[in-house]
Amino acid sequence: MANRPTCKTKDGRKERKRKIYHAAFRFGLRSKRRKIQPVKMVKAVVGEESQLKLIEDRLSQSGLPVQLGLVVGKLSSPLDRGFVFDLVPTPPNDAGEAACSLLESVKDDKEKGTKSRSQAAEVSSLFIDDDWVAEHARQVARMLVGGVGVVGIYIWVSSDAFKNSTIMLYQLLQTIKGVAEATPVLETDREERLLIHICYSPMRWTCRNCTWTSNITSSSLRPCDFKMGRVLTSLQTFKCTYNFNLSLPICHESASNVQTLRDVLRQGISHHAKELKDAKAIIDGNLVVGDEPCTLDGVHEVELLLPFMKDSNAEACSRKDALGVLVFNGSVCSFAYLNSKEPISQAVSDIKMDIIMSLQSRLDIICDEAYGDVGPKDDASPEASDGISTNKPVSQLVLHFLRKECSLSFPRRVFVPWLAGTYICDYLQPSETLEVLKDHCVELMSMEGPTDASTILKPEIEAPSLVTKSFWDVAAPFYSASSFPFGDDMEEGRDLDNSQSSVKLSNKLVFIG
């Protein structure tokens, strides 16, 4: 690290601080807590004993000098605690190289001859494929449900190599930063991730908490207490089926502001996220008001309540000429896991976050694949008169030029059993089979794929293919095409009543169950 010209006292203090960390690190001590904590952060971390012991055994038997991977778990700032559920090694990259390897180099030739073990360790550094680790984090995050996330990285490396190398620490911080950028936590400008070091001979786990706002430096690190315990079995499960129906108007804009279908959807999702944030929630039939923890066992049903007929999308383009309407609807099945000590409101915000992330992930998956399929696109040339160029994926279409209907089906979400009765998720395109899912589990999550297909939850059915409707059917749904221009009011009213009574009946049945 560069030497910054600072005044003596400051330097002195810095030096002392670093020493404390080293001592704390070496002996697993907890540093004295400062009295004033300006920001709440995780002070203690509990790892899932059953899972981490398995990993420990696997690592010590592997004989690997170094391994790097992701920490999957949960950070709870109200509890000042972190929970580690699993460690997932980053697989070799596309070229077949390990994501992380140990480089042993020496400072100059003189020392080369008298190379002793400790000296070698002093100058050892790592090769880390940061981009690859970040990409792994992005893909793993997609497979996690509400309340579970990629909360940091772990490194398996000898303690000698680690403690003496500030270069290594610096490298790891950059990796953490990359992981954090790939798995952003919404609505926060302060990042917080864990760095877990598992060292062999002697076998020891140490954990540091890394918080930063814009720049990550060694002062972003704080040691934190790490212990093993039972974490997964005490998790509370929350489940929600979220139905949504957004009408996004496409209006005449200035030519510079033309948007692709993907842009419009992305904007629609982030706009909806804001609306969802304020939604009230019912859990097991009771309105969530207080912040008391949830005491009952079992799967808790969450229902989300949104504003009544308050279409905030209409505002964006009032009175302009409407070119068309993008209807974005369907259901998202969502899960969230809550530590039993966390307030119940956390489960609600985790569910909301999961819904939004699930929509974003699906859009990303569609777009990722579209990019893969089509070569470098030339978007400078405007499309043919009908707006559809021959080989452009649907997500890349510019709706402003489009004069035809088009539709984009989002992949289905399926849930795969994970640890201790919990689930992770994956997304299946219509053409994909469960084999794809198995590959993802093995490759990304370092777990055995599900052997029994019946254990996989498939609560969402495939999106229906486009039902051809007229613009007026969609833009004014209360307004049936047959009655245009304005048929018999009475008849229509009667139809409405009938449909309502049938819906009532089916709902009653559901409620009894």
Added chain:
Amino acid sequence: MIGAVTDLNNTREVQFFRTRSENSRSLELVTSVVYDEHPEKHIWETGCLLRCELPIRLPVYFPAKNWPDAEKMYLRATEAVVAKFKDPQVVYVVETLSKASTGVPQPVILRGIELDFDTALSNIKLLGKDAHDSDPKFLSCAHFCLKSKSDRPILSAENADIIQLSVLLNSSEKSEKSSSPVAEYIPALEEAGLLAVNFKLGVLCYAAKEIPVMYAVSKLIIPGLVDQLNSMKNVILPNLLTKHPQLCPYHFNPPGVLHPITVIYELNYGETEMKQVDIRKSLHLRLGLPSDRPLLRIANALDFSTTNDSARNDTIRKGSTLLKDVHVGIPISGVPGGIVSLIQGSYEYYHYLQDSFNDSGWGCAYRSLQTIISWFRLQHYSSIDVPSHREIQQALVEIGDKDASFIGSREWIGAIELSFVLDKLLGVSCRVINVTSGAELPEKCRELALHFENQGTPIMIGGGVLAYTLLGVDYNEASGDCAFLILDPHYTGNEDLKKIVNGGWCGWKKSVDSKGRSFFLHDKFYNLLLPQRPNMV
């Protein structure tokens, strides 16, 4: 429905008739009528208010080439909203609106699917006070009313039990087929326009506490919302394609009316614009309210905010430490057989040294003026801030009464200056009564009593000596015995009501006290400034 008939020629007895149902054409005579001396007690002890605020934003697409269709589209869209109120997916959240943080009942949710719209209101089974049922369907309104009433003896709409209702849409309704998301783009084949129409609904309903809350929703709140939506819809319709009127409902509880009323104002117009003034005038007329009391201005509206020091209260007076209505509860004047005539409405007590401003020895008339202006503010005749000494001086310079050097000086002002300032800042005109000696003041008591009866404004007493504010007179016409309710601006202490009353800074003064001393000096002249209540609403 209940109707009443009275025979003006004979007995003047009022007879009441009622119909059993909405469609019934037969009238029945009501045989037992109870006349209650305090009807408000009955009303607020057995009933409560239901409040529901609901902002709605509707997108209305319309064919650009066929504008009349825009209106039809718009009407259909509002019809769809009306139908949606009864949708099984709608959820009504019922909660107690209360300032208290403890002992408030938990909110309850009512699902649209559980609501009963068919039972006639007269057939609804009322629930007794002791009805306990965990099923929200059978909870009465009383469940949401606070049990302890001892600390709130004044029964009025403002202190009534208020149940707040929120209308929300359940987006997690279970369904057989939850299909994964799909995005479909449908282009408009003909030119189309899009309007966003906003409705700001806000209804207030009165419900007997024994009514099950689910019927209060289906029979009171929803019809109320539908009515309001329809009336707003009709006002917006002619301006659909231009600037929409900004309609906003306000609730009022004017004196003499037992129940609150709701008025929808168009906020695109300023409150003092003639159009709005005319609307208020006609409302006053229709409700039988006096035509010189502003009772239906937005500032008069019922305030349901649950925070104790809401932003609105703050704006009345920055750091509102001033005492209001200090004369309430002071010892009686002791005039035998006297008739008390007092100012009507609230004022704030302004006196020496307030706001760390040292005006001792010269600022008493300024302080009296501030008290008077606070009265006009609190009666909603004006919304200007109470002026400081400097601002008062500024006003006098601006009208040319004083030279520029007057600003920042410590010169006294008198009743005449006060009348100039009241005219300039509030447009209020004043009557002035001159007496050449304090001894003549008791003779003016009848006139002053009449002022308090008819105008009800605070009077400033100025003249050769100290300035006072006069809040009332106690006068025995037969004996001529009288006392004056004086608010003295010369008080220099802190805002301590006890100290003010015990020190006689606000109290009844007889013109000659028991020790034979005269309150009004016989060798000095006095000017009495009687501000006239503006004839406006």
